Amino acid sequence: MTSNVEIRNLSISFGEGPAAVKVLPGVNFSVEAGECFGLVGESGSGKSTVLRCISMLTDFWQGQISIGGRNVRDIPRLERCRLLQMVFQDPYGSLHPRQSVRTTLSEPLKIHGLDDHEGRMRRVIRDVGLTADFIDRFPHQMSGGQRQRIAIARALILEPSLLLLDEPTSALDVSVQAEILNLLVRLREERGLTYLMVTHDLAVVDHMCDRFAVMLRGEVTEVLPRAAIQGNHATHPYARELIGASLEYEGAL
Template sequence: MALIEIENLSVTYHVGGRSIRAVEDVSLSVAARESYGLVGESGSGKSTILRAICGLAPVSGGRIRIAGAPVKTPRGKAFSRHVQMVFQDPYGSLHPRHTIDRTLAEPLAIHGIGDTDARVVRALDDVGLPPAFRFRYPHQLSGGQRQRVAIARALMLEPEILLLDEPTSALDASVQAETLNLLNRLRAEHGLTFLMVSHDLAVIDHMCDRVLVMQHGRAVEELSRAALAGAQMTTDYARTLFEASADRMLEV
């Protein structure tokens, strides 16, 4: 059984009397402990799929299942214990007036989980940050350090699934590879399942077992890692994305 199942998903926004179909009839499945990528240009609908899973986008058709069970609306605490999301902007996703300690402890308090101090220190250690960072504020950290805190926060409830929305695109190039390698290590150590969004096939190639190429809200082509590495695309759009990222795929 797939851990994440999306069947004929459609997402429609209603803006100013107009209906905008952001995602149309997209299906995919992700096995437990797999890393699955969504790639495409801006506006392709890839991030909207993550938001739909979390209940942050208006689903107008189709079904979403986690571990075989349909997701409920609103998502609730049980969903949060299974699924967490890491956003693109590590500064915007952290409360500027909360210490790192408070940011990491908050999910534990909401879910009534004790042993807070030990769990916070362990989470920081997991992402390569020393215990002293507990009492810093986001503006006192670099972009890469802030994203490590965001990843640590997502791990506090020990979820099975991480939804990763362009987790390195806001970081300096020198920090991107470090963050991707961190995520790969955490997936192996914690047995995590990733559903990851990127506009960059180089990032997907480094991280993912399979990838779904999207364009204008629709699924264009699904590729295995081997097919991606061998440039075995069947659509012109997927090949264009590959050619644009080919040099970086050698570097990451």
């Protein structure tokens, strides 16, 4: 199954009655199979909510989300988990503090009835740049960057074709961020993965993404190619302001 993503008129509200807040009033964009597509915008613009809707972690949205031409609501849960996985922002919070890496990686293999647990775990640990002895470590025995590598390994263990990346480096030290981004670039090339990446950092978009959407108050203002960053070729005022601020900040460093 190909992992292109189509989102049409995606909307969601939190709360009920007059107090309800419409977080996404109607989002539209598409991601090609094998593409790295970025979602950027200020905090609270709805970027992470879009990922939660695609993954069905939040399921009371309206509109249409399809993956490989199939409505995500029609894909059985186990099949959906094999198709797409999510890497969360905080590796300190996304890994269970009392579960070893072995438990973290073997549980999805058991649920999906896959064989050769030891071999699969060793291969995925190697693929994220760690050694086999990490399999029997606990989160408190690892650095932030190592934990995020384990979180990526957990996402890859079922061999999905689509990864949803929710600010995967923003909680890490600057010295570690580039290592994780380069790891993600390599994994995408080796596995032919499709990425949908939420980030607030346009330098990350410039390094990782083929195209990106700029979000403001739950709406996509503009979809741009990566090349639009240098020289600021956006047309929407907010998109131009966002890119301009990023270029100004980088120029001051």
